[in-house]
Amino acid sequence: MADELKRGLEGVLVAESDLSYVDGEVGKLVYRGYDIEDLARGASYEEVLYLLWHGSLPTAAELDAFTADLVAERDVDDDVIETVRALADAGERPMAALRTATSMLSAYDPDDGDSEETTLTQGRRITAKIPTVLAAFERVRQGNEPVAPDPDLSHAGNFLYMLTGTEPDPVSEETFDMALTLHADHGLNASTFTAMVIGSTMADVYSGVTGGIGALSGPLHGGANQDVMEVLHEIDASSKDPVQWVKDTRDDGGRIPGFGHRVYKVKDPRAKILEEKLRDLSESSGDTKWLDYTTAIEEHLTDQGLVEKGIAPNVDFYSGSVYDSLGIPVDMYTPIFAMSRAGGWIAHVAEYQEDNRLIRPRARYTGPENAEFVPIDER
Numbered sequence: 001m002a003d004e005l006k007r008g009l010e011g012v013l014v015a016e017s018d019l020s021y022v023d024g025e026v027g028k029l030v031y032r033g034y035d036i037e038d039l040a041r042g043a044s045y046e047e048v049l050y051l052l053w054h055g056s057l058p059t060a061a062e063l064d065a066f067t068a069d070l071v072a073e074r075d076v077d078d079d080v081i082e083t084v085r086a087l088a089d090a091g092e093r094p095m096a097a098l099r100t101a102t103s104m105l106s107a108y109d110p111d112d113g114d115s116e117e118t119t120l121t122q123g124r125r126i127t128a129k130i131p132t133v134l135a136a137f138e139r140v141r142q143g144n145e146p147v148a149p150d151p152d153l154s155h156a157g158n159f160l161y162m163l164t165g166t167e168p169d170p171v172s173e174e175t176f177d178m179a180l181t182l183h184a185d186h187g188l189n190a191s192t193f194t195a196m197v198i199g200s201t202m203a204d205v206y207s208g209v210t211g212g213i214g215a216l217s218g219p220l221h222g223g224a225n226q227d228v229m230e231v232l233h234e235i236d237a238s239s240k241d242p243v244q245w246v247k248d249t250r251d252d253g254g255r256i257p258g259f260g261h262r263v264y265k266v267k268d269p270r271a272k273i274l275e276e277k278l279r280d281l282s283e284s285s286g287d288t289k290w291l292d293y294t295t296a297i298e299e300h301l302t303d304q305g306l307v308e309k310g311i312a313p314n315v316d317f318y319s320g321s322v323y324d325s326l327g328i329p330v331d332m333y334t335p336i337f338a339m340s341r342a343g344g345w346i347a348h349v350a351e352y353q354e355d356n357r358l359i360r361p362r363a364r365y366t367g368p369e370n371a372e373f374v375p376i377d378e379r
């Protein structure tokens with residue numbers, strides 16, 4: 001058993017967690033026992049953060065105090081904004097800029113130490129500042145000045161405000177807030193596990209979140225939401241039938257971004273909620289293009305038996321089309337995922353460090369044995 005190889009750690013249990021549970025057979029996701037659908041429809045992202053970090057849904061008074069603490073941390077030091085400007089000027093990708101800026105934020109954090117309290121205090125600062133960093137990056141990139149946070153707006157509303165300079169309408173704010181809730185946590189996915197591995201060395205939470213951002217950026221994980229939208233744009237620009245695009249891609253041995261999952265063997269429950277949201281938004285705007293393309297792709301892959309084989313739409317398949325309806329640029333989709341998932345990374349690091357054990361698996365050695373060393377001048 002000890003020597004059994006589990007490629008990609010598939011199915012391996014490495015920790016106990018009270019935070020979230022993914023039932024991949026029936027397509028169910030819960031945060032601390034609450035169904036994601038109830039939370040997405042009924043709770044704000046701030047309530048969900050409180051739930052993840054403190055173990056229960058807040059009362060109104062607890063939420064007020066928690067929100068005030070988050071709002072108080074939204075400002076970002078000028079040096080970080082200057083770095084963000086330099087990164088934007090250099091043409092850095094938003095996800096990489098976020099990774100660099102998040103790491104830099106630690107220089108301005110007055111606290112130090114590895115207690116749960118410090119992790120959550122620093123986690124609150126990181127969570128509050130990521131939207132400010134991201135919005136500033138996007139504004140500078142577009143040739144505009146950053147917009148200061150508005151303390152009267154929610155986490156979701158304030159981000160959209162800082163991004164556009166205009167207060168969002170209630171539908172946009174509610175839609176974005178729902179998307180943040182849907183992305184906040186998801187068991188030991190690759191980026192959360194990365195943050196936990198880093199946390200298990202008792203490194204600080206800035207290191208864990210910075211590592212999480214790096215892991216999330218890849219196309220097999222959070223980066224797929226950007227890929228899905230790029231595919232939709234490619235289909236649109238080429239006037240190709242979406243089904244033909246899928247056929248060509250599969251004939252070339254390619255994967256369909258936004259499909260497949262290590263745990264879900266059926267459609268991701270978050271994809272169902274986002275699809276419904278996209279349907280509402282498309283019908284009310286009268287622009288159903290992305291909905292039509294995504295639906296056609298899903299129907300085709302269902303007809304081809306892929307969905308039945310467990311390669312079904314995941315959260316990334318529909319999120320981009322929803323962000324597009326909010327006017328958000330395509331390469332900001334994965335950073336927005338990180339903005340939400342930071343809450344989950346912080347919760348897992350804090351939880352794991354409570355009863356910490358260094359995470360250190362092994363590889364089966366397949367290299368040469370008894371190689372004879374030859375000094376460099378004799379090689």
Ligand SMILES: CC(=O)SCCNC(=O)CCNC(=O)[C@H](O)C(C)(C)COP(=O)(O)OP(=O)(O)OC[C@H]1O[C@@H](n2cnc3c(N)ncnc32)[C@H](O)[C@@H]1OP(=O)(O)O
Pocket residue numbers: 008219220221222224254255256257258259260261262263311314315316
């Ligand atoms: C937030 C998230 O991270 S959700 C996931 C986001 N990522 C994507 O959408 C990228 C596309 N999807 C994928 O690459 C995969 O489904 C993953 C990485 C998410 C999961 O991968 P794994 O659990 O490692 O499955 P694995 O890569 O072994 O695939 C199993 C089989 O399904 C096929 N498959 C998996 N995903 C897809 C896909 N999107 N399109 C076509 N075929 C697929 C594989 O080719 C493989 O087939 P084979 O057994 O005939 O070789």
Ligand SMILES: O=C([O-])CC(=O)C(=O)O
Pocket residue numbers: 185186187188189190261262263314315
């Ligand atoms: O759980 C996973 O492997 C990927 C995922 O859906 C997420 O991180 O939200």
